[in-house]
Amino acid sequence: MRSGKLVIAEGGGPTAVINQSLVGAIIEARCFPQIERIYGARYGVRGVVDEDFVDLSMESRANLEAIAVTPSSALGSTRDKPDLAYCRDIFASLKAHGAAWFLYIGGNDTAETMRIVSEEADKEHYDLRCLHVPKTIDNDLMQNDHAPGFPSAARFVVEAFMGVDLDDRALRGVYLAVVMGRESGFLTGSSAAARTIDGDGPHLIYLPERVFDEDRFLSEVKTVHDKLGRCVIAVSEGVRDAHGAPLSVRIGKTSETDPHGNIQLSSAGALADLLCAEIKSKLGIKRARGDAFGYLERSFAGCASDVDQREAREVGEFAVKQAIWGRGDGSVAIRRIGDYAVEYGLVKLAEVAGKTRVMDDAFIASSGSDVTPAYLNYLRPLLGGDLPRPARLRGGAVAKMLKR
Amino acid sequence: MRSGKLVIAEGGGPTAVINQSLVGAIIEARCFPQIERIYGARYGVRGVVDEDFVDLSMESRANLEAIAVTPSSALGSTRDKPDLAYCRDIFASLKAHGAAWFLYIGGNDTAETMRIVSEEADKEHYDLRCLHVPKTIDNDLMQNDHAPGFPSAARFVVEAFMGVDLDDRALRGVYLAVVMGRESGFLTGSSAAARTIDGDGPHLIYLPERVFDEDRFLSEVKTVHDKLGRCVIAVSEGVRDAHGAPLSVRIGKTSETDPHGNIQLSSAGALADLLCAEIKSKLGIKRARGDAFGYLERSFAGCASDVDQREAREVGEFAVKQAIWGRGDGSVAIRRIGDYAVEYGLVKLAEVAGKTRVMDDAFIASSGSDVTPAYLNYLRPLLGGDLPRPARLRGGAVAKMLKR
Numbered sequence: 001m002r003s004g005k006l007v008i009a010e011g012g013g014p015t016a017v018i019n020q021s022l023v024g025a026i027i028e029a030r031c032f033p034q035i036e037r038i039y040g041a042r043y044g045v046r047g048v049v050d051e052d053f054v055d056l057s058m059e060s061r062a063n064l065e066a067i068a069v070t071p072s073s074a075l076g077s078t079r080d081k082p083d084l085a086y087c088r089d090i091f092a093s094l095k096a097h098g099a100a101w102f103l104y105i106g107g108n109d110t111a112e113t114m115r116i117v118s119e120e121a122d123k124e125h126y127d128l129r130c131l132h133v134p135k136t137i138d139n140d141l142m143q144n145d146h147a148p149g150f151p152s153a154a155r156f157v158v159e160a161f162m163g164v165d166l167d168d169r170a171l172r173g174v175y176l177a178v179v180m181g182r183e184s185g186f187l188t189g190s191s192a193a194a195r196t197i198d199g200d201g202p203h204l205i206y207l208p209e210r211v212f213d214e215d216r217f218l219s220e221v222k223t224v225h226d227k228l229g230r231c232v233i234a235v236s237e238g239v240r241d242a243h244g245a246p247l248s249v250r251i252g253k254t255s256e257t258d259p260h261g262n263i264q265l266s267s268a269g270a271l272a273d274l275l276c277a278e279i280k281s282k283l284g285i286k287r288a289r290g291d292a293f294g295y296l297e298r299s300f301a302g303c304a305s306d307v308d309q310r311e312a313r314e315v316g317e318f319a320v321k322q323a324i325w326g327r328g329d330g331s332v333a334i335r336r337i338g339d340y341a342v343e344y345g346l347v348k349l350a351e352v353a354g355k356t357r358v359m360d361d362a363f364i365a366s367s368g369s370d371v372t373p374a375y376l377n378y379l380r381p382l383l384g385g386d387l388p389r390p391a392r393l394r395g396g397a398v399a400k401m402l403k404r
Numbered sequence: 405m406r407s408g409k410l411v412i413a414e415g416g417g418p419t420a421v422i423n424q425s426l427v428g429a430i431i432e433a434r435c436f437p438q439i440e441r442i443y444g445a446r447y448g449v450r451g452v453v454d455e456d457f458v459d460l461s462m463e464s465r466a467n468l469e470a471i472a473v474t475p476s477s478a479l480g481s482t483r484d485k486p487d488l489a490y491c492r493d494i495f496a497s498l499k500a501h502g503a504a505w506f507l508y509i510g511g512n513d514t515a516e517t518m519r520i521v522s523e524e525a526d527k528e529h530y531d532l533r534c535l536h537v538p539k540t541i542d543n544d545l546m547q548n549d550h551a552p553g554f555p556s557a558a559r560f561v562v563e564a565f566m567g568v569d570l571d572d573r574a575l576r577g578v579y580l581a582v583v584m585g586r587e588s589g590f591l592t593g594s595s596a597a598a599r600t601i602d603g604d605g606p607h608l609i610y611l612p613e614r615v616f617d618e619d620r621f622l623s624e625v626k627t628v629h630d631k632l633g634r635c636v637i638a639v640s641e642g643v644r645d646a647h648g649a650p651l652s653v654r655i656g657k658t659s660e661t662d663p664h665g666n667i668q669l670s671s672a673g674a675l676a677d678l679l680c681a682e683i684k685s686k687l688g689i690k691r692a693r694g695d696a697f698g699y700l701e702r703s704f705a706g707c708a709s710d711v712d713q714r715e716a717r718e719v720g721e722f723a724v725k726q727a728i729w730g731r732g733d734g735s736v737a738i739r740r741i742g743d744y745a746v747e748y749g750l751v752k753l754a755e756v757a758g759k760t761r762v763m764d765d766a767f768i769a770s771s772g773s774d775v776t777p778a779y780l781n782y783l784r785p786l787l788g789g790d791l792p793r794p795a796r797l798r799g800g801a802v803a804k805m806l807k808r
Binding site: 010039060070075077079160163166169175177289292293294300393394395397398400402 | 414417418420443444447455456457458459460461462463464467470471473474475476477478479480481482483496497500501563564566567568570571573574575576579581671672673674676677693694695696697698699700702703704705706707791792793794795796797798799800801802804805806
């Protein structure tokens, strides 16, 4: 029987529920006597190389449950992408500490890291069981119905748009928010679930899966504003022009890339400002306000989906069961069965690693600036219970007395 | 006995609890038979002039309770500042509709509008009872311990900073958020309540009550970053340099003013970008991310303080009692008694109108870049129950095996 230590780490951008997966794995791992100790690597694979481990075996259940509902990665994270030399340092450290299992919670970049680690371990004849546990607010993982972390981020976006739409109803004009998601429009598209009745915003939704044409954008904003006296807009940080260039790069604010080659798009505030300036100057609309939801989307304390929390817990637990009883390395995947339930499976690391899932055509309205009912049907069960429900005054208009 | 219609309106920037005051007033007003009808003016005084009234008398209690927990101004709002001609249009409309009471929920600009309306009504011998009901996320109202709307916005800021601080713990580097509040630092200062243990952010807090010196700012960021390997910063949108010029004006993005002369500071994203660029270029820190919380601060659906909700309800109810039984026009004010309870009073409109309260010196740390325990003591009871409590792993470090 394989025995030794289990090392667990968290990679990539944090989410509101990534610690659920961590805690699910830790609690499950304690059930197996062949797992001698559970080590957490601080700051992802960087912590493995640096031997920056904490012993998680003594954590109280009460503290683990409190950590499970704490947003962001409790162990710390990294965006390092290991090359062969880096991998050899990882093995040296894991071997020195007697690790037999390595679990890494993260997105497609983390899966790619895991794929490299797994392959290099084979080449070096190091018997290490590697399990990738899915996580990303972008929802861009292949082989998964959805990724843990996305539902809670979507819930934040929905609650945010409910609020800013009500705000815009009160003071009118144009409001525009830039939403995260890189090349995938799932998170931006989730803003559509903020609508309750006709006239609710967002009225226009711009996704990275469709070319962003500025003239068309301005014309669509004008049409909505002419009709309603206001317009609420969701724009993905990753929208691109006809040449495939991200708008946020074109405005010259974001030339940074991370080690995985992802363009750093966080100066989304500049994109919001640019589009608002265009609306003011070219459409002559006086009041146009823009925000970027920024880091609040992935780490706001107190806005997680209960469905997401449960599933994130389960993928962590499932990864440990696979580590013990499964036949090899792989990535845990969520499959939807019925409407709504899920089951978990294990897929090859290469099926998830470094690949990007984007929205199906069936999820994008033919106008190109909205999502379809099919997308809302896909999204709604993920958002969890007790969403706020905005209400409206119903009182009828009073007849005018003055004839002005 | 005075009898007639009661007209109610909402002015200025929306809050998460302004509809509590609206609903408190409507429900209370229904108890008095001399109030023939309750009219809501849509879009503040603009709706009065335009005779854009809705009859609130038929609203169901269930719908009113649902509206009370819906953020933003259900009647719509305005930033119009009436002059004499505008006031005469207001009276013409109110007279034509037989209004005997006028309640206006808003901040110091709304109180100023109310003061002008009240004075002009006297001059014109129009017997109108004018009551101002306090509201503002900026907490800048004189004569009030705090203003309804501020506690819920502060709660949002606290939950947001809890999240972004945990996010910054995971990926390190500098994170900076620009917070609303115009010339008053209460909302920015509330970020301090996000801290639980030593090392928690925000580590630096920049308030508009103190001169913002860029060299000193950079030096303070460097000190924190050198010590912790990271730094989380809260910056008020209203920070000013030694010449009194708002930074967000200096960067040339915000020349707009509203009719009350308030500078439009909403391009706070540009301020965040500017300061992050300075941190990167002058301190050589690679990872520096900035957000502006923007409109989420005042309208996020699902993050109200229960204390704020109750008090906002009570000021609306109290205004109607004063309208019926009181001796004259005025502004409802909240006084703190003990630790913690409140009582309500009525002060002269001129004591609140157009004046701006800023943070007491006792609330600002001598460093100028933090708040004091006295401020936290003032703030904490306002935030309401069930705040998230971030938890941390306690596991001890594992001894290194390799001697690298």
